[in-house]
Amino acid sequence: MKKRTLISDIAKHLKVSTATVSLVLNGKAKQSRISDAVAQRVRAYVDEVGYKPNQLAKSLRTGKTQVIGLVVEDISNPFFAMVAWLIEKQAFERGYRIIYCSTDNNTEKTKELISMFQERHVDGYIIVPAKGIEEDLRTILREQIPTVLFDRFLPELLTNYVVVDGAAGTSAATQHLLDEGFTNIAFVTTDSTQTQMEERLHGYARVLEEHSLLQTVKRVAETKDAAKAIADITAFIQANRQCDAIIFSTNYLGIYGLEAISRLELSIPTALGVISYDDHDLFRLYEPAITVIAQPVERIAQHVIDILLEELKPRGKVTPLSMQQVVLSPALVVRKSSLRNGTVSAAPSKKYRTG
Amino acid sequence: MKKRTLISDIAKHLKVSTATVSLVLNGKAKQSRISDAVAQRVRAYVDEVGYKPNQLAKSLRTGKTQVIGLVVEDISNPFFAMVAWLIEKQAFERGYRIIYCSTDNNTEKTKELISMFQERHVDGYIIVPAKGIEEDLRTILREQIPTVLFDRFLPELLTNYVVVDGAAGTSAATQHLLDEGFTNIAFVTTDSTQTQMEERLHGYARVLEEHSLLQTVKRVAETKDAAKAIADITAFIQANRQCDAIIFSTNYLGIYGLEAISRLELSIPTALGVISYDDHDLFRLYEPAITVIAQPVERIAQHVIDILLEELKPRGKVTPLSMQQVVLSPALVVRKSSLRNGTVSAAPSKKYRTG
DNA sequence: TCCGCTTGCAAATACGTTTTAGCAGATTTT
DNA sequence: AAAATCTGCTAAAACGTATTTGCAAGCGGA
Incomplete structure (x- = not known):
């Protein structure tokens, strides 16, 4: 029942500040002029004790969760399962985690799910939209949170989407x-x-x-x-x-x-x-x-994740989101x-x- | 681009402290002797502005995430998809959210996924165990985090599990x-x-x-x-x-x-x-x-979620976890x-x- | 009048990180 | 020799919430 090691434990043991440890761990040693010697010592000790930062604290501080919310109609439908699997694989490789949920095409459930994702501060959304969620989507878009729809889209909303003709x-x-x-x-x-x-x-x-x-x-x-x-x-x-x-x-x-x-x-x-x-x-x-x-499931997944990751890249403040609409052929x-x-x-x- | 409302905003507007708001929102008004009048005012205003607490901060503070990690072999396999869907439905109703992941029966990937769940501080695990993850599971069990295996179990490990004969x-x-x-x-x-x-x-x-x-x-x-x-x-x-x-x-x-x-x-x-x-x-x-x-998928799901939720209930400090093994008939x-x-x-x- | 008890709430701390501003000493410039 | 710049790091303030402790006021009893 021993406690997890904290960044402060690392700092204390190495007789440096938590700031130093944090900077090294986040690859900002150079730009913060941490000497290579110290950086090495930090990395070595972190590896030794197997320290893993608390993602909750990290997310709270940075506002980034490295999580993408994936809302499909029904994850047990092979079409959606396949696309979800492909998306998950790609996202995982690039450091993002996926939370799936099924809407059963129910407007209310979809709204709840989106609301839950908002509360959990996902970094981006991939959504198979049910009817009647225009307002909720508008909220998300207003907050500039990267979002891609697929399988279908909402005609009255300007969004990214990937659909099949x-x-x-x-x-x-x-x-x-x-x-x-x-x-x-x-x-x-x-x-x-x-x-x-x-x-x-x-x-x-x-x-x-x-x-x-x-x-x-x-x-x-x-x-x-x-x-x-x-x-x-x-x-x-x-x-x-x-x-x-x-x-x-x-x-x-x-x-x-x-x-x-x-x-x-x-x-x-x-x-x-x-x-x-x-x-x-x-x-x-x-x-x-x-x-x-x-339907070309591989290409659907590829386009969806490409568009989303592109938008997730830290952009200049005023770079407008350029909405992409992709229509693939079956x-x-x-x-x-x-x-x-x-x-x-x-x-x-x-x-x-x-x- | 307006900012989310915070608990402090609520408090300020109502001229009460954040503690009061928090206590009311968490149903602890009575036991903290908050007057009904104030409690009502708080609730009314919270509804009015649609305030939703930041789950990240909440989790950081309480150590609880209300999230269950579900690790299956392959979510696109109809058997697992069905069980996962049933589990999700039940969990959702009781306030828990599910994060799915597929292991493809790969030991390394399974370890990574469990590690990711640890970082994200899930409250409990449901795992279809791949070979060779005994050590990782032992770590989880040592930390007393509720865990249920299903579909198969690891013979050398005393855990909860639900399997079919x-x-x-x-x-x-x-x-x-x-x-x-x-x-x-x-x-x-x-x-x-x-x-x-x-x-x-x-x-x-x-x-x-x-x-x-x-x-x-x-x-x-x-x-x-x-x-x-x-x-x-x-x-x-x-x-x-x-x-x-x-x-x-x-x-x-x-x-x-x-x-x-x-x-x-x-x-x-x-x-x-x-x-x-x-x-x-x-x-x-x-x-x-x-x-x-x-396989009786409904009953598998039911047993899994029942055991897990039972363990998730706040227990007395020293109540030992009683491991349950369920074997169902096909x-x-x-x-x-x-x-x-x-x-x-x-x-x-x-x-x-x-x- | 004074004491203790209850009521109703607020102050303050903790959760574990990231990040900015800045400090002291060394080095270079003028 | 003083001023400016650079170097290597740290102190401290966030992020948004939950919770413990305590404080002031009111009340009843002696």
Whole structure:
């Protein structure tokens, strides 16, 4: 039960002041004209006793916590888990720590989380914004705290963000289904009006309009209840037997959709062509493999962390924050589930780049 | 760019001392004989200006951060993601925040993470321990910081832990396969010697020994390279054509295994019966659905958080920590992949409780 | 009237750092 | 020889809160 060593213990033992120790430890020995001899002695003894500064005290004094708050919709969603993991890795290497939290797309919970991060004085934010948090974000931005949104953005707010061109993905998917000879394509999405979901819908709608084809759109109510969602989709499919293909606007809807299709004993792609947004183990390994619109997770993570770390660099007082908006292209990964004849012509899986 | 309001601002405005404000805010008004009138005034004004105490200063002063460090193997693994999510939810409600981190089962990274948590003065730890961190854990325990391990434990260390009876799960699975008429059962596991992995192997071995049957065990080297692991499993299956069933010791091996089996164009369960540890969307929806040994994630999370919060309660000085060891039973969820005749007799999916 | 007890609050210290201003002596410049 | 500059370090003041101790006033009892 011995006490932690403090900077004052170090100072006392070496018969120097705490200021000296602190300056050496923070690499400011040179500019503060601490002699190399003393600096060496300090470093040696610090290593010897394994002294680690108290980060709380440090943060309180400097106002910097070296912590980034990461607010995603649902950390157990493989898409977010992957992006979060990549971001964490990068940030860790550059001395930043990440605190994750899941919002479940709940406005109130998101606000609470942001408020908690504020209290903990995170140095920066990475946020997948839920609806209705414009005010909270405005507060953060006003305080000049570096912030990057991803996956979607808030149209009325000028912020950094990294998103994927959802319309390009779904229009490529729709076009691909038409090329394969499917003629009556349905689109299953959520009832949320988040920017990226609306875009995905537009991509689908645009292509069908161009071909003067009928649109069949189902909006599944957001719910934590998988069974309810599956039942909802099942009913939709039954009520729309004329449809010969479905595009799901996000990974979990795709998974629910597969379960629904499986229960209805409809065979893919013979009875129903299928494409889902987001890649996933399940889609890759399902029999038949499911064609997906894959988001470039590595590049999303890379851009997010690059923008954030750039802003975290100590800047001149008046350097304005230059907001960056990045729009990345998804890739259509064609697998059996969207092929009329059931086999991929050339390669077992070819990728189309969109955009 | 206005400054945050401080407790001193509140005090000044109300013409009371900061002590008074602090006491009221921390619910110690009564015991410090602050009059109700003053307490009301304080609360009213605090609400009005939306004052939030600086948690850093608070923590520095009290030594409590209200933060729990959660160290898992891989947050993108659905099993850990689920448990983490459940734990987070519970902790949040009781005023604690969670910091997640992934170790990738890397001893060095685990040590770094624990060290980082120490620096940040987390109030408690929840750890999925990698090998070789006994010393670091001992340090934590010596300092009486509440800690709970889960998924596995370190045999030489007396700690709280919550684990699942791995042997019960695999022996039930093995027995089930034998009952179904499979005679040559292989076991695919990792090359790690973590307690829970060894137990899972033992459960399998024990049942086969009882029946005097040959054991066929494959240890797949731990790697980040999925392709390599899949190739490894593919080779194993090809080299052991006599096997008519396989048990995978963990979810990602099961997924790799399915990919291998699919590439070899072996049909399940006709050519090969399959059971995997851990449930997963993929296993539930795969065609045929995969029988799994499901871990009781809700109960794991519940026990972990209960034990930890119990220990976090302010205790009398000398109350010794009573270490709790909880062993939960997994459930065998029988699906088509382990049934000789290809159909489940009664219900489409029945559960056996083990233990 | 004096003493002790209660009530209601404030002063002051501590938590463990970082950082600025400045001091004393040595060295150089004028 | 005095003045200016440089060198190497330290004293002390923050950062924003919690908490212990104590002080003054009021009150009842003797």
